[in-house]
Amino acid sequence: MSWIDIGHIDDVPLRGARMVKTPVGCIAIFRTAEAEVFAAANSCPHKGGPLSDGIVHGRKVTCPLHNWVFSLETGEAQGADEGRIATYPIRLEEGRLMLDAMAVGKRSAA
Amino acid sequence: MTRKLIVIGAGMASGRMLEHLFDQGGDWDVTLFNAEPRGNYNRLMLSPVLSGEKTYEDIVTHDVAWYAERGVTCRFGEKVAEIDRASRRVMTEAGEVLEYDKLVIATGSNPFIIPLPGQDLDGVIAYRDLEDTNRMIALGEQQAAKAVVIGGGLLGLEAAAGLHARGVDVTVVHLMGHLMERQLDEAAGYLLRKELVGRGIKVLCSTNSKQILGENGHVTGLELDNGTVLPCDLLVMAVGIRPNVALGQQAGLAVGKGIHVDDQMVTSDEHILSVGECVEHNGAIFGLVAPLYEQAKVAAATLSGKPARFVQKEVSTKLKVTGCDLFSAGDFAEGEDREDIVFRDPARGVYKRLVLKDNRLIGAVMYGDTADGSWFFGLIKDGESVAEMRDTLIFGPAFQGGASGDPLAAVAALPDDAEICGCNGVCKGQITQAIKDGAGSLADIKATTKASASCGTCTGLVEQVMAATLGDDFVLPAAQSVCGCTDLTHEDVRRLIKAQELKSQPAVWQELGWTTPNGCHVCRPAVNYYLLADWPLEYQDDLQSRFVNERNHANIQKDGTFSVMPRMWGGITTPDELRAIADAADKYKVPTVKVTGGQRIDLLGVKKEDLPAIWYDLNQAGMVSGHAYSKGLRTVKTCVGSDHCRFGTQDSTGLGIKLEQKLWGSWTPHKVKLGVSGCPRNCAEATCKDVGIVCVDSGYQVGVAGAAGMDVKETERLVDVKTEEEAIEWTAAFVQLYREHAKYLDRPYKWVAKVGLDWVKERLSDDAERAALNERFEISQSVYRKDPWADHAERRADQYQPLADITLEAAE
Numbered sequence: 019m020s021w022i023d024i025g026h027i028d029d030v031p032l033r034g035a036r037m038v039k040t041p042v043g044c045i046a047i048f049r050t051a052e053a054e055v056f057a058a059a060n061s062c063p064h065k066g067g068p069l070s071d072g073i074v075h076g077r078k079v080t081c082p083l084h085n086w087v088f089s090l091e092t093g094e095a096q097g098a099d100e101g102r103i104a105t106y107p108i109r110l111e112e113g114r115l116m117l118d119a120m121a122v123g124k125r126s127a128a
Numbered sequence: 129m130t131r132k133l134i135v136i137g138a139g140m141a142s143g144r145m146l147e148h149l150f151d152q153g154g155d156w157d158v159t160l161f162n163a164e165p166r167g168n169y170n171r172l173m174l175s176p177v178l179s180g181e182k183t184y185e186d187i188v189t190h191d192v193a194w195y196a197e198r199g200v201t202c203r204f205g206e207k208v209a210e211i212d213r214a215s216r217r218v219m220t221e222a223g224e225v226l227e228y229d230k231l232v233i234a235t236g237s238n239p240f241i242i243p244l245p246g247q248d249l250d251g252v253i254a255y256r257d258l259e260d261t262n263r264m265i266a267l268g269e270q271q272a273a274k275a276v277v278i279g280g281g282l283l284g285l286e287a288a289a290g291l292h293a294r295g296v297d298v299t300v301v302h303l304m305g306h307l308m309e310r311q312l313d314e315a316a317g318y319l320l321r322k323e324l325v326g327r328g329i330k331v332l333c334s335t336n337s338k339q340i341l342g343e344n345g346h347v348t349g350l351e352l353d354n355g356t357v358l359p360c361d362l363l364v365m366a367v368g369i370r371p372n373v374a375l376g377q378q379a380g381l382a383v384g385k386g387i388h389v390d391d392q393m394v395t396s397d398e399h400i401l402s403v404g405e406c407v408e409h410n411g412a413i414f415g416l417v418a419p420l421y422e423q424a425k426v427a428a429a430t431l432s433g434k435p436a437r438f439v440q441k442e443v444s445t446k447l448k449v450t451g452c453d454l455f456s457a458g459d460f461a462e463g464e465d466r467e468d469i470v471f472r473d474p475a476r477g478v479y480k481r482l483v484l485k486d487n488r489l490i491g492a493v494m495y496g497d498t499a500d501g502s503w504f505f506g507l508i509k510d511g512e513s514v515a516e517m518r519d520t521l522i523f524g525p526a527f528q529g530g531a532s533g534d535p536l537a538a539v540a541a542l543p544d545d546a547e548i549c550g551c552n553g554v555c556k557g558q559i560t561q562a563i564k565d566g567a568g569s570l571a572d573i574k575a576t577t578k579a580s581a582s583c584g585t586c587t588g589l590v591e592q593v594m595a596a597t598l599g600d601d602f603v604l605p606a607a608q609s610v611c612g613c614t615d616l617t618h619e620d621v622r623r624l625i626k627a628q629e630l631k632s633q634p635a636v637w638q639e640l641g642w643t644t645p646n647g648c649h650v651c652r653p654a655v656n657y658y659l660l661a662d663w664p665l666e667y668q669d670d671l672q673s674r675f676v677n678e679r680n681h682a683n684i685q686k687d688g689t690f691s692v693m694p695r696m697w698g699g700i701t702t703p704d705e706l707r708a709i710a711d712a713a714d715k716y717k718v719p720t721v722k723v724t725g726g727q728r729i730d731l732l733g734v735k736k737e738d739l740p741a742i743w744y745d746l747n748q749a750g751m752v753s754g755h756a757y758s759k760g761l762r763t764v765k766t767c768v769g770s771d772h773c774r775f776g777t778q779d780s781t782g783l784g785i786k787l788e789q790k791l792w793g794s795w796t797p798h799k800v801k802l803g804v805s806g807c808p809r810n811c812a813e814a815t816c817k818d819v820g821i822v823c824v825d826s827g828y829q830v831g832v833a834g835a836a837g838m839d840v841k842e843t844e845r846l847v848d849v850k851t852e853e854e855a856i857e858w859t860a861a862f863v864q865l866y867r868e869h870a871k872y873l874d875r876p877y878k879w880v881a882k883v884g885l886d887w888v889k890e891r892l893s894d895d896a897e898r899a900a901l902n903e904r905f906e907i908s909q910s911v912y913r914k915d916p917w918a919d920h921a922e923r924r925a926d927q928y929q930p931l932a933d934i935t936l937e938a939a940e
Contacts, residue, residue, distance in 0.1 A: 024932040033646060033672040036931035047931060068688045068736075071676040073649040080649035082676035082684055087649070117934075124934065 021109060021116035022124065027055060028113070035070040035079065041123035045106055046070035047115060048090050050077050056090035057108040057117060063101040130155045132227060133431070134218055136208050136375065137161070137234035141404030141420040143168035143189055145232065148428030150198050156431075158200045159226060164257055165205035167195060172417055174261045178290030184258060211379035213397050230399055230431055233376055233387060237369035237405035237415070242278065246340025247365075251347035255287045255366045267362045268294025275299075276350045276360040278337060280307040284366035285324070291364075292329050299330040299358050301350065303367075306333060311456040315472070315479050316495040320454060323477070326896070371406045371413055386413045391437040393427040403427045412440055441509060453494075455501035458508040459483065460491035471522045471627040480522055487515040499547045500524030519639070522627050539589065540596040548593060549586045554579035556593055563597045570594070588617075611650035613642045618654065618871040625658050631666045633659065633673065647673075654872035657759070660795060661867050664908035669795075677757035680928070681916045682739055691732040692718075692742055694751035695792065698766045698784035698804075699727030708749030716742050726763030726801065728754055740925035743917035752792075752915035759873070760795045761802075761863075764788040765813065769806030769823065778823035780806035783852050787821075787859060793913040794905070797870040797879070800863060815843045818876040819859050828855040832862055832888070833880035841877055844885050846892065861898040864905040865891055 030036045030049040037060050038045045044060035046069045056077065060070050067083030077090045087096040088103050095101040107118040133149075133156045135142050142160075149156065160167075173187035195202050203220070210219040211231065219225050239254030241247055253260050264287065267273045273296045277288045280302030288298045300307075306317030307324075321331050336353040340363060349359040371386035382388040382396035386408030393401045403423040405414055414420055422438060429436035460483045471480040476496060482504065483491035488511055492504040503525045507514060514521055525542065544557030554577050562576045573579055573590055580587040595602045609615050616624070621640065630636045636655050637646060647655065656673035671679045682690035694709065709729055713721050720732040734742055743753075755762060764787050767773065769780030784804040791802075803814030804821045814820030816836035820843045822829045827850040831843030846862065849855050862876075865888065870879035880888060892898050920928075 022934060024934065029926075029931055031672055031927075036927070039930050039933040039935050041935055044930075065686065066688065068684075071680065071684065071736075073652055073675070074672065075648045075652060076645050078648075083686070085649060115931075122934065 020119045021111075022119050022122070024115050024117050026113050027053065027110060027115055030055065030115070033074045035072070035074055037068070037070040038117070040117070042121075044068075044070075045117070045122060046079075047108065048074050048079055050074060050090065053110060055108055055110055055115060057106040058088070058090055058093055059103040059105075061103075062086055062088075063095075063103060064099070069103065130157050131229040132156075133158045133230050133232065134226060134228040135160045135232045135234060136218070137236055137404065137406075138164070138166075138168045138190075138202075138204065139234055139236050139404055140168065140171055140189070140417060141236075141424050142232060142234035144421050144424035145234070145403055145427045146190075146198070146200070148425050149431055152428060152432045152434070154432050158198070160195070160200050160202050160204075161206055161208050161220075162202075162204045163207050164259075166258070167191070167202060167204060169258070171257070174255075174258070175286035175290055177258075178261050178264055178287065179293040180265075180290075208375060211375060211400075213379055213381075213400070216399060228399070230401065232427065232431075233395070233400060233402040233406060234404045235372040235375055235406045238372045239365065240368040240370050241365055242337070242367055244337055244340050246342050246347070249340055249342040249347045249363075250345050251342075251361065252340060252363045252365065255283050255364050256369075260364075263362065264291055264296075264364070265294060267291070268296050270361065273297065273362070274358075274360045275362045275364060276301060276358050277364045277366060278302075278350070279364075279366035279368070280304070280331065280333065281310065281366065281368070282308060284364070285320075287364050287366050288329050289324070289327075291362075292327060296362075299332065299360075300324070301335050301337060301352070301358070302331070302333045303336060304333065307331065308454075311493075312454065312495070313460055313481060313493050315470075315481070316454060316456070316493050319477055319479055319495045369405060369415060371408065373406060376402070376406070384408050384411075389438075391426075391439075392430040393423055393438060394430060401427050401430060409438060410440065453496055453498050455494040455498035456492065457501070457505045458489070458491035460493050466490070469518075469522045469627065470629055473626075482522055484514065484518075487513045487518070489514050489521070497547075519624075519628075519641075539592040542593075548589050549577075549579040559590060559593045560597050563594060568598070568601070587619075610654060611648055613644040613647050613651050614640060616640060621655065622658050622662075622869075622871075625655075625662055631659065631663045633670060649675075653678075657795060657797065657872050661797075661908070664911050678759070680736065680739065681743075681753055681755075681757065681920060682734070683757045685732060687733075689733045689735055690739060691730050691756070692734050692739070692746075693724065693728055693730045693754040693756040694746050695754040695788070696728040697788050698764055698781050700766075700781060700785065701729075705749055705751060708746060708751065712742050712745050715745065724756075725765075726756070727765050728756075728763065730756070736928055737930075739928050740921040744921040747915070747918050747921065753917040755792065758795065759798050760793070761788070761791040761800050764791075764802040764804060765817070766804045767806045767811035769804075773806055775809060776806035776823070777825045778806060778828065778852075780804040780812065780821075780823050783821065783823070783828075783855060784812075786852070786856060790856060790860060790909075791863060793915075794863065794867070794909060795912060796863065796867055797872050798875045800866075800876065802859070816840065817843065819843075819862060821855055821859070827851065830855055830858050830862075833877040833885065835875060835877040837875075839877070844880070846885075846889065857898060857902055858892060860905050861892050861901040862888070864901040864908075867905070867908075868901075 024038050030047055032049055035046045035048045045057050046060040048056045060068055062069055062081040064086050065083055067081040069079050069081055071082045072079045078087050080087050086099045093103045093105040106121050109116040138160050168190045170187040170189050173182055176182040207221045208218050209221045217225050217227050239256045253263050275291050275296045275298050277284045277300045280300050288300045291298045306314050307320050325331055338351045338353050340347055341349040341351055347363050349357045351357050373383045373387050376383050376387040387395055387402045387406050389395055389402050389407045389409050393403055395402050404420050426436040426438040465485055467484045469482045478496035481493045489507040494501055542556050546556045548554055548556050558577050559579055562573055567573050567576050580590045610618055624640055628639055630639055633655055652673040653675055656670050659667040660669050677683050682692055684690055713731055716734055716738045718731045718733055722730045724730050764784040766781045766784030770776035770778055787802055800818045802819045803812040803817040805812040805814040806823050808822055814822055816834040820831045820834055829848050830846045832846045834843035835841040847858055866876050866879055
């Protein structure tokens with residue numbers, strides 16, 4: 019497995035998110051705690067809302083357009099809504115955020 | 129066998145002791161000396177005598193007949209000069225000698241007179257007995273009489289209030305920083321001072337006296353350290369008391385601050401007892417009546433040969449000034465091992481503070497609402513753990529039970545005179561009576577008793593009273609909690625944030641028992657708002673608890689792009705601004721440019737990445753955010769008014785601009801839109817705004833609580849004012865009241881419907897309260913009246929860009 023350094027955890031606000039452009043589309047990086055991050059598709063399956071602009075709470079995010087809530091651990095929509103967002107492996111190494119190159123559509127890491 | 133008892137001093141302690149003594153039987157031949165030419169009267173009631181609420185006759189405890197029936201030899205107006213312990217005899221000032229088997233010294237205390245130059249002038253008095261009281265009453269009969277009271281403690285303030293009630297111009301001079309510093313903390317002292325000053329009593333704190341001025345032997349004024357002279361016809365020194373130990377000392381008894389007594393009230397001589405303000409017990413001396421009565425009981429038992437022990441207990445204080453509602457008990461000094469629970473309602477002038485140590489209540493200070501004082505006092509005396517009711521302790525017995533216990537049982541246990549609705553002063557008994565008379569719903573109760581018809585915070589309590597009274601006939605409506613993270617309602621959360629002084633979101637989650645680690649998209653924006661509204665200086669606005677539009681200072685559109693709308697003050701723009709808007713629309717390829725209903729121009733379809741740049745460009749042209757995305761001040765819509773319109777009565781545009789410049793940037797529970805029309809033709813459609821002002825020839829009609837959204841509703845008239853300044857002052861006060869009280873996401877019309885326009889009017893008609901609301905609004909605006917666009921363009925521009933773009937590298 020090869021990992022791509024996409025930035026420092028402090029570039030992502032606590033209980034907030036940032037967006038990363040990748041070959042498989044825009045991926046949102048969520049920081050749910052001081053040293054806990056998740057990566058998932060940025061686009062809500064409902065109407066395409068940018069999830070990186072949603073409110074992050076617990077290990078969940080709420081879509082800013084129509085309040086769909088997704089688990090960042092499983093990608094599953096919560097409650098009555100049905101749908102799923104893709105989740106991606108992400109690692110935290112001494113504060114650096116590392117995305118799995120294969121998973122985000124990069125054949126070889128630089 | 130009849131025993132001879134001599135009692136020196138006919139005050140409240142010895143009077144009570146004699147009552148107990150006679151109740152216990154026993155054969156006593158009692159001789160009672162008193163330096164004052166009268167028997168026992170209720171000294172505590174001198175203040176009502178001074179203020180004219182009672183007469184001396186009303187406060188006599190033991191009259192001539194009482195003494196006669198019990199065979200007491202009264203030697204009133206006579207002083208005992210000497211005690212000869214060896215021969216068990218006393219000698220009067222006139223030289224008469226009497227024998228005793230037992231002697232009780234109850235000589236009380238002497239007022240402490242500050243050794244100022246001029247202290248012996250005529251007209252310098254203490255506040256101790258009926259003579260002093262009569263001097264003050266006599267002063268009230270003079271024209272334009274002036275008095276100075278030195279001492280802002282319990283007695284001094286009662287003297288000042290009484291003199292004021294008698295029509296005397298009174299100034300209180302107090303050495304310490306706040307009034308009644310022994311009984312009250314600073315906050316309660318402040319409220320008390322405000323109340324007294326409001327009545328017309330002048331109060332000077334942190335003020336030292338230099339000398340008393342006089343002419344022909346009579347006082348004429350007091351000179352302060354800073355050289356100021358306060359002219360007066362009477363100077364009352366009420367700075368404290370000293371135990372009167374002279375006789376004890378002369379007799380060679382053990383004397384410290386007071387005459388030493390043991391637990392049985394016996395002095396160092398087994399035949400001599402002592403009670404009252406002259407004694408010292410375990411290092412303490414006493415000035416309040418409760419422990420004195422306890423001493424009296426013990427002394428009577430000791431004399432009767434029965435076992436009894438005096439144990440010092442906590443005492444509570446209430447100021448006997450009509451209309452000043454304050455209460456203090458126990459120990460309320462600050463300390464590292466102590467915790468405070470504080471509740472403040474500045475609008476009602478209510479302050480409550482509880483001091484806890486090891487989860488036990490050790491002190492309480494209350495001002496403005498002292499209904500629960502005796503309950504708190506009970507808890508202090510019990511000294512038991514209050515851990516279980518800690519969260520709701522400050523709300524008093526009515527609120528105990530909480531989530532775990534049964535709130536209905538607590539409400540059912542309340543006495544009939546327990547106050548349920550603080551705004552309208554409605555007691556439980558009035559509500560249960562209304563129910564007996566047929567009221568079956570909350571609306572009925574509101575209509576018949578006004579309970580919960582004002583601020584509405586007691587609605588839950590009223591419903592519980594109804595449930596407890598009606599039983600199964602009443603279905604308690606389920607309280608709407610904020611969200612799934614808590615069972616508390618918005619009202620609960622707002623109240624507890626204030627009461628427990630919760631100043632951060634983690635504090636709210638922790639202290640109010642949130643069931644989720646950090647809330648959800650529903651409660652986070654609400655709590656964030658409550659915190660920044662209540663603690664504008666302490667709390668830091670949390671962008672991550674903001675809905676996307678408020679976080680990004682732009683409105684998200686269905687395709688994920690944003691709209692950008694610069695502010696146009698009062699709907700006025702310039703060719704330069706229009707050119708800058710047009711240039712920005714070109715530069716950022718804005719697909720849609722729209723003129724809005726709020727009299728400004730919206731640029732729709734801006735990419736998130738471009739936001740900081742377009743803001744920067746608009747800033748360069750002098751424009752700032754229009755907050756078209758915020759729960760805050762949106763627009764102030766105006767017509768051209770008297771500047772151009774042939775019908776305009778006032779400068780509606782100018783007023784609109786001033787209002788917008790005052791209010792912009794403020795956060796509110798929901799969006800706030802204003803309108804100002806220059807005449808009743810109302811071209812600015814002001815009468816369906818949250819605040820709508822219609823100019824008329826005579827001034828300005830300020831209406832509030834209009835709506836033109838999901839509901840359509842005409843504004844209701846708040847007030848008519850003459851000047852622009854007043855219109856602005858009332859508007860800001862209304863907005864601040866809304867900011868402080870409304871539930872998050874209630875528009876003003878919804879909030880006003882809940883609290884009632886009458887309540888809003890009542891609050892805002894009070895000049896002092898309106899000024900205070902304006903002041904608090906300005907404090908908040910000192911933080912928030914800033915352009916967020918400029919701030920984000922300068923400091924946070926990178927947050928609007930992707931964290932990384934790894935699509936490009938793929939092409940290498």
